[in-house]
Amino acid sequence: MAPKHLIDPHAHFHWSGSRDDFARYNASRLRAGQTMGITYHVASILGTWGRTSPTYFASPADVTAGNDAMYAIALDEPARVRSFVHVNPNHTAHALAEIERGVARGAIGVKLSASRRADDPLLDPIAADAGARGMPVLHHIWQHRQREWGMQEASDAIELVRLARRHPGTNFILAHIGGGGDWAHTLEVIRDQPNVYPDTSGSGVDRGMLDAYLEVIGARRLLWAADLTLCTGLAKLQALEVVGLPQEALDDVCWRNATRIFPRNSFPGT
Amino acid sequence: MTMHRVPVDVSAWIGAYPFRELPHPDPDVLVRVLGRERIGQAWVGSLPSVWHRDPGPSNAWLYAQLGPHSDVLLPSPTVRPDWPRWEQTLDEAVARGAPSVRLYPMQVGLGASSGALAAVVSGCAERGLVVQLTVRFEDLRQRHPMDSASDLTAAHIRACVRTDARAQVIVSGAGRDLIEETHWSLTPEEQARLFWDFAWVWGPPEDHLEHLIRTLGPDRFVFGGYWPMRLIQTPLATFSLLGAYLPAVTISAADSIAAAARKSAAG
Numbered sequence: 001m002a003p004k005h006l007i008d009p010h011a012h013f014h015w016s017g018s019r020d021d022f023a024r025y026n027a028s029r030l031r032a033g034q035t036m037g038i039t040y041h042v043a044s045i046l047g048t049w050g051r052t053s054p055t056y057f058a059s060p061a062d063v064t065a066g067n068d069a070m071y072a073i074a075l076d077e078p079a080r081v082r083s084f085v086h087v088n089p090n091h092t093a094h095a096l097a098e099i100e101r102g103v104a105r106g107a108i109g110v111k112l113s114a115s116r117r118a119d120d121p122l123l124d125p126i127a128a129d130a131g132a133r134g135m136p137v138l139h140h141i142w143q144h145r146q147r148e149w150g151m152q153e154a155s156d157a158i159e160l161v162r163l164a165r166r167h168p169g170t171n172f173i174l175a176h177i178g179g180g181g182d183w184a185h186t187l188e189v190i191r192d193q194p195n196v197y198p199d200t201s202g203s204g205v206d207r208g209m210l211d212a213y214l215e216v217i218g219a220r221r222l223l224w225a226a227d228l229t230l231c232t233g234l235a236k237l238q239a240l241e242v243v244g245l246p247q248e249a250l251d252d253v254c255w256r257n258a259t260r261i262f263p264r265n266s267f268p269g270t
Numbered sequence: 271m272t273m274h275r276v277p278v279d280v281s282a283w284i285g286a287y288p289f290r291e292l293p294h295p296d297p298d299v300l301v302r303v304l305g306r307e308r309i310g311q312a313w314v315g316s317l318p319s320v321w322h323r324d325p326g327p328s329n330a331w332l333y334a335q336l337g338p339h340s341d342v343l344l345p346s347p348t349v350r351p352d353w354p355r356w357e358q359t360l361d362e363a364v365a366r367g368a369p370s371v372r373l374y375p376m377q378v379g380l381g382a383s384s385g386a387l388a389a390v391v392s393g394c395a396e397r398g399l400v401v402q403l404t405v406r407f408e409d410l411r412q413r414h415p416m417d418s419a420s421d422l423t424a425a426h427i428r429a430c431v432r433t434d435a436r437a438q439v440i441v442s443g444a445g446r447d448l449i450e451e452t453h454w455s456l457t458p459e460e461q462a463r464l465f466w467d468f469a470w471v472w473g474p475p476e477d478h479l480e481h482l483i484r485t486l487g488p489d490r491f492v493f494g495g496y497w498p499m500r501l502i503q504t505p506l507a508t509f510s511l512l513g514a515y516l517p518a519v520t521i522s523a524a525d526s527i528a529a530a531a532r533k534s535a536a537g
Contacts, residue, residue: 025475032474032511143412180411184290203472204409205501208293231473234507242306 001241003224003254005270006036008233009109009262010138010175010201010225011043013081015069017062018049026073030080032230036237039255040267044084044111044138045070056114056140056152060094063087067098071105082266084111084138089122099129108266109173112139118155119162127163131170136197136261138173139163143181156181157189157196164196171195171261176227178202178236183209191216197261200236200253201227210239219249223257274310275506278524280370280402281442281467281494282343283317284335285328287407289414292317295498297335301342307502309495311342313402313524315372317498319348320407329359333366346370346402350378351386360393369528370400370440375426382425388433395436398535400528403427405443405470407499424452431460436534438527440465442494446478453486461486465522467494473508480515491521 013029014022033041045066047058058066067085074083085102087095087110099110110130116122118139130137142154157174164172172195177183179202190196198213200222213222224240226233240250259270284297295317304312314336319328325348336343345368349359363371371394373387380387394401405422422441427448430439441464444452449466456464468491472478483491493509495502512519 028475028477035511035513146415180409182412204412205504206290206408207498207501208291211293228476229472230475231479231508231511232504234473234511235501235504238503238507239501 001247001250002037003250005039005251005255006224006237007040007042007255007258007267007270008033008038008226009042009173009223009258010199010227011041012228013043013045013070013073014049015045015066017065017069018045018051029230030077033080036230036234038080039270040080040082042082042084042109042258042262043070043073044086046086046113054151057090058086058088058113058115060088060091063094063098067102071102071107074106083107084109086111086113087126088113088115089120089126090116092122092125095126096129099126099133103133107135108262109135110137112137114140114142114152114154117153118159123163124166127167127170131167134263136171136173138175140175141186143177143179143183144185145181157186161189161193161196164193168195171197173223173261174198176202176225177209177213178204178206178232179227180204184212187212187216194221197221197223197257199223199225201225201233203229203232205232205235210236211243214243214245214249219245219252220257222253224254273308275308276493277310278493279304279309279312279495279497279502280440280492280524281404281469282312282497283315284332284498285317287317287499288321289408289417292498297339297343300497301339303497303502304342307506309493311344312495312497313346313370314343315346315402316348320374320377324353325350326359340367344369346372348372348374349390351375351380351384351390352378356390357393360390360397360399363399364397368399369525370402372402372404374404376419376422382423382429387426388429391430391437392434395434395531396535398532400531401430401437401439403430403439403441405441405448407443424448424455427452427464428455431456431464435459436531438463438465438531438534440467440492440524440527442467443470443496445470446472446482449482449486453490461490464490465492465527466490467492467505468508469494469496469500469505471508473511477515479508480512483512483516483519488519489522492524492527493521
């Protein structure tokens with residue numbers, strides 16, 4: 001049994017400002033995505049990915065340049081790529097302006113990296129604006145952050161849920177339950193917060209993770225995704241196909257939930 | 271007749287993991303999973319023994335558990351190099367048909383220059399046993415605070431390969447950096463006795479596995495599924511995504527490595 005479509009709501013690309021082999025990297029993602037059956041990559045570029053300002057604390061100029069590069073890729077690949085608008089909430093006015101500019105360029109979601117703790121009031125205008133536009137906010141999350149980590153102001157599910165409670169009209173994608181930290185902690189924190197949708201991406205492929213999420217929050221809130229490692233994304237897709245999910249639930253996880261939380265008509269053909 | 275996608279999985283364990291619940295880490299479940307994924311056999315270690323002071327009782331449990339499945343699951347007992355009577359553990363491994371034994375120097379605090387580690391590696395070489403080393407069980411970012419052993423180092427791997435010219439070594443759980451650091455720090459003869467499972471090597475879009483196969487050659491790699499810790503589909507998926515770049519790549523068959531170890535010992 002395979003899903004009817006496959007939407008990756010947590011993808012990334014590179015550009016000439018972020019790495020020299022960006023064309024190879026981008027082509028590899030698209031080629032592997034085609035092999036896997038990915039219908040749409042919903043992607044962001046995080047500034048220069050550390051070249052001229054830190055990945056998770058990208059300068060306003062780098063945020064804008066990375067977003068422009070992302071919109072160009074989406075323009076080149078209209079049949080399979082959609083854009084997030086990436087913002088750094090430490091620069092509120094710039095972030096709000098970038099969202100407005102991004103919507104005009106076709107962005108369908110807001111990407112927050114680890115620039116500011118998720119429950120900080122600085123995020124409120126961004127979350128409110130995204131909600132008003134019907135766009136989900138994808139937030140980089142450390143699963144059970146027990147200490148500070150360098151080069152980021154990481155948040156965990158506790159902090160994202162605080163933000164989500166303040167903005168019940170906005171949907172939040174909790175990034176990469178396989179992306180480091182303790183996914184079991186996250187699951188217990190978000191189980192009763194209906195506007196938080198965890199994505200399965202990340203290099204982590206622990207046995208038991210997908211089963212636990214499906215059991216506790218159900219197929220209507222889980223989003224299949226790949227992030228930086230399509231190989232682990234494919235493994236999780238294959239695992240979903242063998243756990244005995246009904247077709248309806250498999251389709252929810254793999255694409256239908258994404259069509260529900262992104263703006264209407266974001267994914268023609270689904 | 272079943273056509274196997276992979277003849278041997280060298281990185282499987284059974285038993286409980288001390289830091290989180292694993293679903294059904296049992297031999298009959300492993301046999302079922304191998305069948306589903308069309309994998310012929312698995313070399314299987316005892317997961318609890320990794321953290322036991324004396325792995326002896328856990329090895330006995332391993333042999334008992336695998337006995338009913340001996341056509342599919344081959345034992346790979348744990349040897350603690352600084353524990354008395356390891357020679358008997360190796361002798362029993364040979365008598366029980368084990369293709370390999372597993373050493374966990376980081377979990378028992380042995381440095382790369384440990385004489386005990388070198389002695390056990392030579393003991394394995396004399397008996398035709400493959401030496402298996404494990405870099406890690408979980409990502410550094412998710413480990414329990416009491417799971418404080420560092421990842422296996424290149425220095426440990428080099429020491430094991432260099433200590434005996436007959437030693438055949440398989441390393442599980444390495445990423446591209448450790449593989450390259452180690453491989454290019456060895457002579458061609460030493461490189462030829464060192465094998466890597468690619469369970470933790472990334473596929474696209476970074477394409478680390480493709481890069482390593484192009485630069486080191488496919489015969490340096492074996493299949494390891496990391497069951498019951500991780501989804502066994504992961505290395506299968508990574509390998510399947512190679513197809514667009516490197517069609518018809520054939521990795522090393524673990525049983526041929528075991529045969530080479532026995533041949534070296536006999537010679």
